[in-house]
Amino acid sequence: MAIQWFPGHMHKARKEIAKIMPKIDLVVEVLDARLPVSSENPLVHELRSGKPVIKVLNKSDLADEVRTRSWVEHFSTGDTQAIPLCCDNKGEVKRLAALCKKMVPNRVSADRPIRVMIMGIPNVGKSTLINGLLGRKIAKVGNEPAITKAQQRFVTHNGLAIYDTPGILWPKILDQDSTFRLAASGAIKDTVMxxxxxxxxxxxxxxxxxxxxxxxxxxxxxxxxxxxxxxxxxxxxxxxxxxxxxxxxxxxxxxxxxxxxAAKIGRLTFETVAEWQHKAQLREAARLEELARIEQEKPDSKE
Missing domain, CATH: 1.10.1580.10 (Conserved Hypothetical Protein Ylqf; Chain: A; domain 2)
Incomplete structure (x- = not known):
């Protein structure tokens, strides 16, 4: 089952994000803790232009706790930090706000708001997170993808200037497992599955x-x-x-x-760190094999 879903508003959002990114201090990428890599949009890495990022493993209350801890450790490296979260838990949201300030200390010392862009694919909880950070209901929330269709800017009372963005999917999902997992989680509209x-x-x-x-x-x-x-x-x-x-x-x-x-079956996580490390190894082996094939097909320079 191959899914390609890139509505016009998503293409527009990508252009708007690229335009405003130079003004951003920190990116908060919201992931679904049940499928951390499948819900990780490669366009976020492309568009954030080296900005530090916090990967929020949202809906952690629905996910396998052991696997979530493994993913947090895997993601937390260099200018990237990961944190498990349930966006409607006020205490956990405060912990995220504190981490934002810790990662951009120069803005805090200058007494300037930290400019944070919230990014992620549809239906991972971005709007709920924004409402939690603001302490009031501003961003529209819905249990279906593509609720937010225009970029919005909000300023919190605790030193964070938050930019909301529409949930964007990349043009084509190449990994077959990711396609099914995104469909099962509700990130992709039911009409295309x-x-x-x-x-x-x-x-x-x-x-x-x-x-x-x-x-x-x-x-x-x-x-x-x-x-x-x-x-x-x-x-x-x-x-x-x-x-x-x-x-x-x-x-x-x-x-x-x-x-x-609805997590009525129980807390579970579709993917493991080991699985994706193995897939990365297979992709690298295929890449090297293709390079070797191209090299062999090159005409002999001595002829």
């Missing part, structure tokens, strides 16, 4: 990584061997039946994805 296909991917993941949570949530008598069997059993147990006792797999898939997004 196939529910059954995404549900089967999610079930395959749950069978391998969190089988006990799957069994407990849907009261399965035994662990199915295949995702298709799991979806069939969920449909039967939740009454997703058509005439003749045939399972309505679309309805069963909706239930599975809904429970997954």
């Amino acid at each position: 196939e529910y059954e296909e995404v549900a089967l991917y999610a079930l395959d993941f749950l069978l391998k990584d969190y089988p006990d949570l799957l069994v407990a949530r849907f009261k399965l008598k035994e662990l199915p061997e295949k995702p298709e069997q799991a979806l069939d059993e969920i449909g039967r147990r939740r009454g997703c039946l058509r005439s003749g006792g045939v399972v309505d797999y679309h309805k069963a898939a909706e239930i599975l994805i809904g429970d997954l997004r």
